[in-house]
Amino acid sequence: MLLGVDYYPEQWDPSMLEADMDRILELGCNVIRIGEFAWHRMEPEEGRFDFSYFDAVIAMAREKGLQVIFGTPTAAPPAWLIRKHPDILSQFDNGAPRAFGGRHVACYSSVPYREHCAKIITALARHYKDETAIMAWQIDNELGHEGSDLCWCPRCRAAFQDFLRHKFGGDIHALNETYGTAFWSQEYNGFEEIPLPTPTITTHNPALRLDWERFCSYKLRDFAAFQSRLLKEIIPHAVVMHDFPGGGLGKHADYAAVAQTLDRVAYNNYPVWGGQKEPLSPSEIAFGLDYIRGLKGENFWITEAIMGAQGHDITGFLPRPGQAKLWSWQGMAHGCEGLLYFRYRGAAKGAEQFCYGILDADNVPRRRFFEVQRFFQEVRPYEQVLTTPVHSGAAILYDYDSLASFRIQRQSILLDCEAEMKRLHGVLFRAGQSVDVIPASRDFSRYKLVIVPNMIVTDPTFTARLKNYVAAGGVAVVTYRTAVKDRDNNLVFGKTIPVDCGDLLGLYVEETESVQAYDCIPIAGETGAGTAGIFRDMIVPQSAQVLWRYDDPFYRRYAAITRNSYGRGAAYYLGTTPDQATLDQVLGQAMERAGLERLALPEGVEAVVRGTTGSQVRILLNHNETAVRALGEALSPFQVKVLPL
Incomplete structure (x- = not known):
């Protein structure tokens, strides 16, 4: 199990190195992450490579028994390179170049940038190919983050045209x-x-815009594959990984595709960031962890866990004593098997002075230092359990094309597909159910329950797989705006929505409405009244059983939520976004039909089962600032208990 810190020794006086290493060991670390933003230190002038500084750092780490994750420094090209090749800078959509001075400012279509990346990576790999202390290589940093997934320069236009020329086989008529x-x-x-x-004026063609999104994604995947390939050519046994940022479902890049170029996936987990008055909810944090685990369908590392307040210019909420340790435990519960804190010491200079680390700039160990130390002591005995694969009974499917389609045509100003996914995920989270958040292209046949939210772009292959899954006994929950468009982001002529899914769901949609408000539509069901909002499909049931109907004067004849038996399974359809109580009820029925356990947990308490049969534990996490009882256990604020099963 990797337990460590992100360390930037080049930002401090070299005389501090040994004392820092000793204190890192005192924390209980066995790994450090270094190098990811140090291009100028490694190549101060074009072609003059100097790795002597990091030679000393790595030699001391090896001597102290610390492993190293070494980063390629390509996220921060040096000033001399931009001076020589100013066209390396990416451009905003108005044609203005992004200025040197931040990070992630290079265009991935730039030939000079790629050439210089190849040179520094090749030199690094050759220099350290026999270095036993380096246990993994991190390529770049947070690909696609902070708007770097989009560039509007002439190079990208030419590359986009080539991308389309290849896609259509050179046939402009096609x-x-x-x-x-x-x-x-x-x-x-x-x-x-x-x-x-x-x-x-107005807008561009939606099919063109979807291909533009795919092109942006292709650029990042190709850049990741390019770096991985260079490292593997020189160090065949290298473990290549990348640290993905949060918010992956909103990026103009398919992170699951990028992950296929890597040996390991890592995540930078920020439950709170600058300007936030309070942290993300426990279920939102869990959703992010489940999404990262789903990129490769494997356990992952967290390369940036936080302990202090964070922010570049505006800082945010300070995690309460024990709360950041709780988030670290939550990461481990959801499949993290190696965790590093960002950062060992907060910066005294530069843009991240207010991203507080384990130590402050005064270098005095205080509460945060000892909290990290206690976490490492507490988690290490559970290494065997926490490194086993996570087995979930439920999955939420997402589709990159569909997410892009909603960015292109939102349809409702309130429709946020990621928020809808999180809301559905939250119901299962509060019931103590583990959920995999995975691409729709992945095999989902083994799950008991599959949720398909707002998958507006579908194809016959996917719909056939979904039908086979339900016919074989699976339970599916499908929501509105699913199976509306084809893979080119066009409506399907001659077919009623949901396209090719009418028999599976036992219905068709006659009309749709974007209502632009929450909880504004009255709905009625056997158990009483409720509300819904954002969007609604006017559902005409055929074989489907009506669970809820619209209850406003014009649309009472239409169903809002249905269930249909199909083969040995069942398919639910949510034609709108219902209120929380109604959603809990419907998904509760679906979970019961799927044979999934529902725990009675107090608000703010999470329960996760890890391990294998005969060696399982239940991890109880109290996210509340107050003491509670859950499953017969007393939990103090932010307490974590690991209970044998």
């Missing part, structure tokens, strides 16, 4: 037909005429 460019006289005579979807 592109015109697929996009429907006869609309608004947008036919192209050649690929060189195709624009970037920069701001215009």
